[in-house]
Amino acid sequence: MKKFLYLFIMIAFLFSCSEDDNSQCIDCHIAFMLDTGVELPTDIGEFCDDDLADIEMNGYTLLEDIQNGDTTVPADFYSADMIHCEEHADHDDHDH
Numbered sequence: 001m002k003k004f005l006y007l008f009i010m011i012a013f014l015f016s017c018s019e020d021d022n023s024q025c026i027d028c029h030i031a032f033m034l035d036t037g038v039e040l041p042t043d044i045g046e047f048c049d050d051d052l053a054d055i056e057m058n059g060y061t062l063l064e065d066i067q068n069g070d071t072t073v074p075a076d077f078y079s080a081d082m083i084h085c086e087e088h089a090d091h092d093d094h095d096h
Contacts, residue, residue: 023048028055028085030062032073042066044071047085053081 025048029041044062047055059079066073 010051012031026052026085028052028060028083030060030073030078031082031084032068032071032078034071040068040071040073041084042068044083052085056080056085059083 013047025046027043027046031045032040032042034040044060044066056082057080060075062073062075062076
């Protein structure tokens with residue numbers, strides 16, 4: 001019984017330490033503008049902590065084209081004003 005209790009405590013400890021409670025991870029997208037002036041949000045994934053702050057402040061380099069419906073969003077550098085992260089960034093030009 002002691003072995004079971006010890007194992008249970010170790011597993012509980014590992015699970016409680018496996019995730020940083022202070023970590024903030026948020027899904028982000030590029031606000032890609034079509035020739036028609038319509039914004040095509042294009043997901044670029046989840047960013048956490050320093051990486052999240054970095055792309056919101058400095059922009060993001062998309063290394064490969066992304067197909068979004070009928071549109072190809074080209075690999076390129078996208079400035080910080082084109083990067084939107086849900087409920088996080090303070091962008092004055094759009095609603096979250």
